[in-house]
Amino acid sequence: MTGDDFGHMAYLMLLLVFVGFWFVGAQRERIGKTLQYAAIWALIFLGAIAAVGLWEDIRSTVKPVQTVLMDEGRIELPRSGDGHFHATLDVNGASIAFVVDTGASDLVLSKQDAVRAGLDPDNLPFFGRAMTANGPVATAPVRLDEVRFGGYTDRNVPASVNDGEMSTSLLGMTYLNRFSQITIAGNKLILTR
Template identity: 80%
Template structure:
């Protein structure tokens, strides 16, 4: 810590001590009630910190995850709160989250996901074109060595890397057509092979 940091810390401690003395002095008549309210606020503060720290665990418990029923040959994907179906696949040994998009022709990786999967987007030939809601974007065709989804392993899978900004990857029809049946029942997308 530098001298400035120590000075700021000393100032804050003195300020807190002053405020504490003022608070206790001004509420001497109702000290028991004041301490009870201070304890309640302290518990609320600690609870908020715990909720922020445990948010990932809470979210994974509340939000249903994809289910693989290998003996029945199907994968069930729950509908997310945003209305989309999401799937987690392993691309070349790396877990990648996809939005299932039956309107997309290809399996499309974002540049970030492509990099994580061992591809080098900076050295790919972006000569393909795809039409998106935001207009045309350049794409680069690639072949993925291994794609694992549930218990299914596919090799030499065709895909594209999006040359534009993309918040996530899309699981399109070139991969989804490997399944015999795609069914939406209630809030689940069921893929059967």
Template identity: 55%
Template sequence: MHGDDTGRLIYLSVLVGVVGLWFFAQNRLSANKLLQQAAVWGLIFLGAIAAYGLWDDISQTVRPQQTVFADQGKVVVPRSPDGHYYLTAQINGAPVHFVIDTGATMLVLTRDDAAMAGLHPDTLAFTGRANTANGEVRTAPVRLDTLTLGPVTDTNVRAVVNNGDMAQSLMGMTYLQRWGKIEIANGALTLTR
């Protein structure tokens, strides 16, 4: 435990002690009322801890998901609460989560996503360079055997693997231009072929 952590723990302990003493002093004549209120606050505290700990699971459940209309050759991606559009495509049979980035030129894979798709990042030649919001990064050009998005499967798709830190793979314009129509309206992005 670091010095800051110890100080915070001491502060929190003193704060809980003071609030507890005040609570007890206010309710010293009514023990039942005191126990009821303590139980309610304890449950609220446990609920907050549970919600914080399970937030990733909860957000995956409530996050809007893409909808595929195979008969129409269409994929509809709802806007996420953070304002971005996220979708899942199959690369060489492996599911890869993308953020749609119309400011990115290429389809850009993280090292982890490249490995899931069977491209061995440790054997790639990172000879390319790309300028990003975080500065210059090294990239390795690759060809994807298959990329399946909704009802459409493309073969021999050009992409790059980013050698830098990147939270999520990016679906850039070189792939998006393969779709005949890209439309953003009513809180959704629609790709049609």
């Protein structure tokens, strides 16, 4: 700390003391109420400091993330607030969010995620059909060069690109069948290879 910094700090402290004395003097008749407000603001300030300091712990509790336990050969996915299990996979080098969907036959990419994975939906043959909750949609079969999930890497993975509107890609059974066991225990989906 330089001399200038010390001078600035002393000035600000002196100013704070002056303003504090003026405020207490002006509020003499209502000193009890003023002290009560000061205590409330002090608690709000301490709460904000605690929230900033504990943010990483709070965030991991509110929004849990997938856990990879390679030594045990499993991946654990926490149940999300929407009741589904979500997973993040690297597809052809792009990080893509999926909803685990045991009702989906294929690993299904939305058009947006297909572009992120290096595919061109405008040049894909959408001759397949899939039944969805919103009715039939056209699909295009594709092969993904590389899919990484946790510590596992799979190559030449069959998938489909959905021609309809999808907010999230689907992790369906053709990919999930690569795991020897799929277990739901409490609020976790456990995939074991």
